[in-house]
Amino acid sequence: MPSTPASKSFYVTTPIFYVNDAPHIGHAYTEVAADVLARWHRQRGEDSFLLTGTDEHGEKILRTAVGNGSTPQAWADQLVHDSWLPLLDTIDIDNQDFIRTTEERHEKNVQKFLQHLHDTGFIYRGSYEGNYCVGCEEYKTEADLIEGEGEYVGQDVCAIHSRPVERLQETNYFFKLSEFSAPLLDFYEQNPKFIQPESARNEVISFVRRGLEDLSISRSKEKFDWGIDIPWDDSHITYVWFDALLNYITAIGYGEDQANFERLWPASVQVVGKDILRFHAVIWPAMLMAAGLKPAERVFGHGWLLVGGEKMSKSKLTGIAPAQITDTFGSDAFRYYFMKAIAFGQDGSFSWEDLSARYQSELANGFGNLASRVLAMVKRYFDGVVPAPGAYNEADLQVQVVAAKAIANADAAIEEIAIHEAIASVWTLVDELNNYITVTEPWVLAKDEAQRERLASVLYTTLEGLRVLAIALAPVMPKSTAKLWAALTEGSLGELADQPLSESANWGQLAAGVKIGDLDSLFPRIETDDEGK
Numbered sequence: 001m002p003s004t005p006a007s008k009s010f011y012v013t014t015p016i017f018y019v020n021d022a023p024h025i026g027h028a029y030t031e032v033a034a035d036v037l038a039r040w041h042r043q044r045g046e047d048s049f050l051l052t053g054t055d056e057h058g059e060k061i062l063r064t065a066v067g068n069g070s071t072p073q074a075w076a077d078q079l080v081h082d083s084w085l086p087l088l089d090t091i092d093i094d095n096q097d098f099i100r101t102t103e104e105r106h107e108k109n110v111q112k113f114l115q116h117l118h119d120t121g122f123i124y125r126g127s128y129e130g131n132y133c134v135g136c137e138e139y140k141t142e143a144d145l146i147e148g149e150g151e152y153v154g155q156d157v158c159a160i161h162s163r164p165v166e167r168l169q170e171t172n173y174f175f176k177l178s179e180f181s182a183p184l185l186d187f188y189e190q191n192p193k194f195i196q197p198e199s200a201r202n203e204v205i206s207f208v209r210r211g212l213e214d215l216s217i218s219r220s221k222e223k224f225d226w227g228i229d230i231p232w233d234d235s236h237i238t239y240v241w242f243d244a245l246l247n248y249i250t251a252i253g254y255g256e257d258q259a260n261f262e263r264l265w266p267a268s269v270q271v272v273g274k275d276i277l278r279f280h281a282v283i284w285p286a287m288l289m290a291a292g293l294k295p296a297e298r299v300f301g302h303g304w305l306l307v308g309g310e311k312m313s314k315s316k317l318t319g320i321a322p323a324q325i326t327d328t329f330g331s332d333a334f335r336y337y338f339m340k341a342i343a344f345g346q347d348g349s350f351s352w353e354d355l356s357a358r359y360q361s362e363l364a365n366g367f368g369n370l371a372s373r374v375l376a377m378v379k380r381y382f383d384g385v386v387p388a389p390g391a392y393n394e395a396d397l398q399v400q401v402v403a404a405k406a407i408a409n410a411d412a413a414i415e416e417i418a419i420h421e422a423i424a425s426v427w428t429l430v431d432e433l434n435n436y437i438t439v440t441e442p443w444v445l446a447k448d449e450a451q452r453e454r455l456a457s458v459l460y461t462t463l464e465g466l467r468v469l470a471i472a473l474a475p476v477m478p479k480s481t482a483k484l485w486a487a488l489t490e491g492s493l494g495e496l497a498d499q500p501l502s503e504s505a506n507w508g509q510l511a512a513g514v515k516i517g518d519l520d521s522l523f524p525r526i527e528t529d530d531e532g533k
Contacts, residue, residue: 039475053099387456
C-alpha cells in the first residue's frame, strides 16, 4: 500500500485567501479537499500538517477597506475573526496552522528571502508599462484580455474578473523569471507528477515554452503603501504575489526554524484553484530555485464550482455562504457532497436539488440507515452485545473481500489526489453491506432458533463492515464516523484517530461479548419546503 516514509511529513497547503470579502463555498471546497487529504494521511499514521490562511496585502485590500470606511489592517482583522476563522469550524477543518501575511513571522522572513535573491543577482531595478488587473493583482498580457460586455463594451477586460484593466507605467524591482524557462521545463520533465491534473500540466508547459518575461515584484509607495517594504529600498513595497506565495515556507520556519522547515518542506501537495495555477506552477518554483530550495512535490489545480453555469463569485451574486448549507445539512454532508459529487480536478456544478437528493439517497438511506439497522438488530436479537460469529460462508467472505479492495483502491486513489474516486471506492462497501443484509435476511434468521449461529455470523459481519467504514470515511465525515465508532466500540478499540487505514480491513477486530452503545440517526430526515402543503 502506498505510504510516505516515516521521516518525511505529509505537508498540504491551501491557497491563502484574500480578505476583501467573506468566504463562499468555492473557498470551502478548497479547504475541505486539503483537509481530507491531510486527515487521510494522518489516518495512515503519518505526521500530517495542514496549512491555510489569509492574504492581507495589496491594492485590492486597500481599496476595499477604504470603500468600507476602514483601514486595511482593521478590515483584515475584522474579516479574519468574523468570517475566515469561523469558516474552519463551519466545515470542520483540522488545520495545524493559520498564517496571516500581516504577521511578523511572515513579513520579516519575506524580507530575508527578498534580500537573498537581491544579493545573489536575481532581482534588479527596471521600468515597466502594462495592463494591470487589480482583482488578480497581476499584470496581464494581451492574450489574458477579452472584449468587455454591458457597461464595459469597447474596453479590454480581465478574462477572469470581467472588469477593465488599468494601464500602469512604473519603475519597479524585477525578478529574473525569464532565466527559468529551461530549468522549469527540465523540472517538469523530471517530475511528471509535479503539476496535476494532466490537462493542467499540459497547459502550464505550453505557457512556459512560449518564453517567460521578468516579473515586477514591487510597487512604488507613491501608488499605494499597503504591503511589506522592500528591505533595501523602503520607498517600494513587495508585489502581493511575491509576498503571498512565501507563506508556504514562512509558516513552517523558513528563516528562523530550520529544523521544522526541513521536516515539512518540500510540501507534499499544494491544492489551488486552476485560476491561480500559473503562479504556483511557474512563478513559485522559479522563486524557490533562485533561492536554492526545492519546489513542492505536487501542485494540484482543481476546477471551479459553478452555479447557474458561472464560476462562484460574490460580485456576480452567485456566491453561497457555506453556513447556508451546513445549517440545514450539517458539515459532514457538505464535505461528502463536494468531495464525491464533483470529479476533483474538473469544474463541477452545484445545485440544491442534487445536494438534497444525494443527502437522502446516499447518506440518509445508504449509510445512515445501514448503521441504524445493524445496531438496532444487534440490540434486538443479542441484547446489544457483539455476537461471536460461526463459520463464514461465501457471502460473508465476499464482504471481507469487498472491504479489503475498497480500502486498497481508495488509498491508491488518494495517492493520485482523486478524492472522488477514493470515496466511490469506500462506498462499494456501503452498497455491499446493504445488499448483504437484503440477501441474508437476518430478521428471518432471528425467527428460527436453529439459525442462531448463522444470525450471529451475519450481524458480526455487518458490524465489522461498519467498523471498516468508520475508519475509511473518518477523513471525509469526521463527526458522523466518530458517533458510529463510539457506538460500535464503546472504547474497546481505542480512539478512531488511532486506527491505521492499512489494517482497517483486517477482519475480526471487534471482540465478541462487548456491549455496543446507542446511535442517534447519523443523517436525520430533512423537511423540505413543500412538504405538508
